[in-house]
Amino acid sequence: MRKTNTPVNEAFRRGNQPAFVSFFRFHLVWMLAGALGILLANVTFSLLSEDLTALGSALLTIAGSAVAVVIYWLAMKFLARRSVPELPLQRRAVPEFILGAVVGLLFIIVSTALIVLFGGYSFKWSTGNASSVVLPVIATSLGAAFVEELIFRGLAFQAIEKMGGSFLALTLTSLFFGIAHLGNPGATVWGGLSIAIEAGVLLGAAFLWRRNVWFIIGLHFFWNTIEGLLGIPVSGHPSSGLFTVEVTGPALLTGGKFGLEASIIPVIISLLIAIPMLFFASRKGHFLSLRQDPKGE
16 A cells, blocks of 8 residues: 655645644734834834935835835745735735825825914924935834834734724724824823824724725825924924924814824814725725634635
8 A cells, every 4th residue: 555645735724734833823923923023123224224314214214114014924924824915016006005195195284284274383494404304204204104004004903803803903903003102202191092093093994994004004104204394293203394383272282292193183084084994994895703814815
């Protein structure tokens, strides 16, 4: 009688996986492993860019963002052992990034305009060198958008979603995102709550609607970039923008030292944007119930 060996891939299909493979396929494990890899890459590239020129720092940020994408893809493919339809590297990447950027641009411009209208902000053009302002703002915003979205909406959202469904993922990642910003300069409990709503809920809803990481990276990137260029503190971090900002209204309107994101205006506007996104996500069947696999897996 001829003895036959079961191929490795057949063994995997039958569930005869080595213990270490099963361990890394556990949702929280691949989430934490991927997040740790992205954070380490971010810290490394940040240290390397400390003594560089503005252009050199921007180029290194782009390289670091590309490495973060690779780490995310590797974590999903070889640890989670799932497809990565949310991170298309061709065709849809640029259009989705641009669409997200438009949403982020409109969100900040409308929020700022309303605060100005109600007497909260006034702007004066800065006499500084524009080139020395634009590149650092872009570099900082780009790095934050890639790192935070790959970790929170890419890894954490989808890991929690696989365990408890979309609503649980949206709720927990929003709360975690708000808590993560409580250590920022000028942060308050209200500031953390406002971030949880306008950033956590809006970006989570955006991901559910598009199921595309490029879209939320574009939204996050332009959100922070426009704030920075206007000279408004970004989540409490001061920005040497193209304008100097005079804050004349109450903290609930202006956000105080934390900046625009602690204003009631963008909180309301973010919900007005997020609710239709959630509606369209539901119409597309993008909401997942408990233990249901995401579309494309």
